[in-house]
Amino acid sequence: MKIKGTVLDVPVGTAVFTEKKWKSLSEAKITCLDYSVDMIEQARKRLEGFSNITCIQGDVGNLPMEGSSFDIVLSMNGFHAFPDKKKAFRETFRVLKPGGKFIACFYIKGKSVIIDWLVKNILAKKGWFTPPFPTEDQLLKILKHLYKDIVFQVDGSMVYFCCTK
Ligand SMILES: C[S@@+](CC[C@H](N)C(=O)[O-])C[C@H]1O[C@@H](n2cnc3c(N)ncnc32)[C@H](O)[C@@H]1O
Secondary structure, three states: OOOOOEEEEOOOOOOOOOHHHHHHOOOOEEEEEEOOHHHHHHHHHHHOOOOOEEEEEOOHHHOOOOOOOEEEEEEEOOOOOOOOHHHHHHHHHHHEEEEEEEEEEEEOEOOOHHHHHHHHHHHHHHOOOOOOOOEHHHHHHHHHHHOEEEEEEEEOOEEEEEEEO
């Protein structure tokens, strides 16, 4: 699919999963943001040479963009890492244009005893995941409050969704 508008990839991480796609979207204006200086440097290196792609170090809870700036906000594997999820939901909503799409995937709690144990006892202790994690019902309530046209799929302990502001 060819995208022509403005896209925010938050958190971009090292851009390992989005590099190919972003490089193919020559008509889109893409902003990639991550809190980690190390991650954003790696993303910058991968994406350098593409004048329509900008990499910024920053906090999803305090995005340095005007409201209603983006046609698409993509958040892959971010919300289980973000420390302040309330602010992250608020800011991703704020920077989306009316009619813009919020697309995300991340871990949700309550689907697998084993995965919940791993997240709590290993991934959260390493600092890779940050509680509290929403359950499916809690997440749906948040999304329904903010968005319409919610397409929502749960696969194991991961949720994938696309919704419209
Ligand atoms: C699991 S990685 C996901 C990166 C990428 N989307 C991917 O799927 O490979 C989680 C990322 O969230 C970033 N992160 C954590 N807290 C953040 C915050 N407050 N604002 C922006 N990025 C944050 C981390 O630096 C890390 O790069």
